Amino acid sequence: MPQAIGRFPRWIHPVFGLGLVMLCSILALNSSASVRLFIILSAAGLMVIGITRIMDSAEHGTPWRASGWLNAASGALLAGAGFTALIWRGATLPVLALAVAIALLVSAAAQQVPMLNLRGDTLIWGNSQGGHGALWSAAIAAQYAPEVGILGVAALAPATNLVALAQGVKDGAAGKVVSAYIAAAWKEVYPELDVAGQLTPGYVPAVERIGDLCFDGRDALAGVIGSTQLFKPIFPDTAIDGPLGGKLRGNSADMTVGYPLFVAQGQADSLVLPGMQREWVKQRCAAGQPMEYREYPGREHMPLVEADSPLIGDLVAWAGDRLAGKEPVDSCR
Structure with missing residues (x-):
């Protein structure tokens, strides 16, 4: 199969993988079973594309972007992420690895299609935990990826003070x-904490069941119902006063963001x-x-970013101002 794909122009490879991901996404809209199918098929697609990139580098010695070793390394990343997600498709970290690989695939596809002309500037957006990730991405960008031209960062209902968050909603x-x-996540990332x-x-079995669910659709409902049977806080x-709280503080967003920053918050967020x-x-x-x-008055956590939210227009206008090079607003003054 890799040899057959190799007969097509190189830019077809990531487009093929991206198309497979989009097709599988359609199947992943409503149920956890179809989400698993999405992961399986997407993982298989990533493995095919990754193997093709490795073979392309070995056979032709010509890269997509920079050098043969980079082509082979990115192929190994795609194939490895696909294989990992295929084997451990119920785990959190492999799914995140799959998401990263898909993002890499999309970027590679866009830059290889000759009809597209992408500008090098970047805007970082994120909602909820993604807002927390956006803040951290901006904080380390200058050291981690200095070649990326960041114009601004938008954090929407971000998880900022994790200790206060844990205590406030426990x-x-x-x-x-x-x-x-x-x-579920920190058990894997910080084994020294002995999270369990x-x-x-007595909460370990219930917490593990909830941790295996997605925060969307039927899984979200099942998770909330399961949590109502836990009459005490999980932690x-x-x-929170011990080493776990120390990690929460260490992961809180208390860093300086050296780019124009937009933060949005729903006033009804629970x-x-x-x-x-x-x-x-x-x-x-x-x-x-x-x-x-x-x-934003009356906006709960997820309705803050729904299509009818006034935030959407403000966010698009803010992004347009950053792309136009306008002076950012500073609410701190």
């Missing part, structure tokens, strides 16, 4: 679901609490961080 159903996700040993006694105060966000904004402003901060 008794709510959605907060318990998020705590279960933290437990820090959970409320007791002793855990997950990322408005009071917590205002306190974070106050602290960052006092530390000299300029930003444009906006709140």
Whole structure:
């Protein structure tokens, strides 16, 4: 199969993989079963494209972008991520690896299609935990990827002060679901914490079940229902006051962002609490961080970024101003 694909122009390879991902995405809209199918088929597509890139580098010695070793390395990344997701398709980290590989594939496809003319500037957007990721991406960008020209960062209902977030929502159903996700992920990332040993006694099986669910559709409903059967917080105060809390503080967004920053918050948000966000904004402003901060009345956590939200127009206008090189607004003044 790789030899057959190799007969096509190189730019066809990532387009083929991207098309497969898009097709599988259509199948992944409503149920956890179809999500698994999406992961399996996408992983298979990534493996094919990755192997093709490795063979292309070995046989022709001509890269897509820079050098043969880079072509082979990116192919290995794609094939490895696909294989990992195929073997452990229920785990969180392999799915994240698959998402990273898909992003790489999309970027490679766009840059290889001759009809497209991409500008080198970048805007970083993120919602909720993605907002937390956007802030951290901007904070390390100059050292990690200095070649990327970042024009601005938009963090929408971002998880900023993780200790305050954990304490503020620990008794709510959605907060318990998020705590279960933290437990599932940090058990893998920070094995030295012994996360299972820090959970409320007797909660390990329930937390593992919730942690295996997605925060969307039927899985989200199942997670919330399961969390209502847990009458105490998933992490007791002793855990948050100990090493686990230290990791929460270390992962909080207390860094300086050296790019125009836009932060949005729903005033009715019951997950990322408005009071917590205002306190974070106050602290960052006092530390000299300029930003444009906006709140949206009546908007819960997810409705903040839905199509009818006034945030969408503000966000697009903000992005247009960054692309046009206009002076950013500073709400801290």
